[in-house]
Amino acid sequence: SIDLDSFRKLCKEGVNYAVVSHVSNVTGALAPVREIAEIVHEKEGIFILDAAQSAGIIDIDMQQLGVDVIAAPGHKGLMGPMGVGILVLGQDIPVQPFREGGTGIKSKEDSQPDELPLRLEAGTANLPGIAGLLAGIRCIESLGVNTIAEHERKLARRLVDGLKMFDGVRLYCxxxxxQTGVVSFTLESMDGTLVGTILDQAFNIGVRTGLHCAPAAHKTIGTFPAGTVRVSFGYYNRYNHVERLICSLHDLAG
Structure with missing residues (x-):
């Protein structure tokens, strides 16, 4: 998890913005969001929560946690398609468009409209993506975020319990x-990339191997440059999927 003393030292000289991942996409660890927000606000900074691994899986109360902005893609826990995401702004958060033009309204003016969200909506919106994201969010609302979170945690715990029975397995959680549905591990007897390839081709099981677009995180936990094997459970995974994975890894580790 995040070392709060180290984070406080980084903010010692002041901070304009701080962006922190709510959940590590490598280890699944939860960040101490409220404590981080307090440190950032002490320096009069804006706290942005990267909820890529938590939106739709963990209940996020912006006011309770002290979060100023939430950013998240739509294609992960929110169950939407690729190419769409969300940006949730707290009150009085300054934000400017990175491109302008083609608003479809107020065409007589030379610049973007002042009001939100029109100020940020240049060009043609990805309406199919937005509709797909809405469908995903409605599905989550019908299931319940806490139900989804607990289901994924149970699957992850079962996998961890199974892996602890093997020799030569190191867990990073x-x-x-x-705390979430993410489990990372390595096998002493086999390169992680090879593990992922065999699971895919021989057992029809999909995992992610390597550095997971987070080389700094792997340097921190001591798995750089080889990385780890990462399993990410979703709501539609079932216990028999976990048992198949454990049996497959038993064959590989043995």
């Missing part, structure tokens, strides 16, 4: 137990 909360020692008390997975």
């Amino acid at each position: 909360d020692p008390v137990g997975p």
Whole structure:
């Protein structure tokens, strides 16, 4: 997890914006969001929460946590398609468009409209993507965020319990137990990329191997440059999927 003392030192000289991942996409660890927000606000900074791994899976109360902005893609926990995402702004958060033009309204003016969200909506909106994201959010609302979160945690805990029975397996997650549906591990006897390839081709099981677009995180946990094998459970995974994975890894580790 994030070392708050180290984070406080980074902010010592002041901070304009701080962007922090709510959940690590490598280890599944939860960041101490409220404590981080307090440190950022002490320096009069704006706290942006990267909810790529948590939106739709963990209940996020911006006011309670002290979050000023939430950013998240639509294609992960929100169950939407690729190419769409969300940006949730707190009150009085300054934001400017990175491109302008083609608003479809107020065409007599030379610049973007002042009001939100029109100020940020240049060009043709990705309406199919937005519709797909809406469908995903409605599905989450019908299931319940807490139901989804607990289901994914149970699957992750079962996998961790199974992997602890193997020799030569090293786990990279909360020692008390997975906080989310993400589990990373390595096998002493086999390169992680090869593990992923065999699971895919021989057992029809999809995992992610390597550095997961987070080389700094892997340097921190000591898995750079080889990375880890990462399993990411979703709501539609079932216990028999976990058992198949454990049996497959038993064959590889043995």
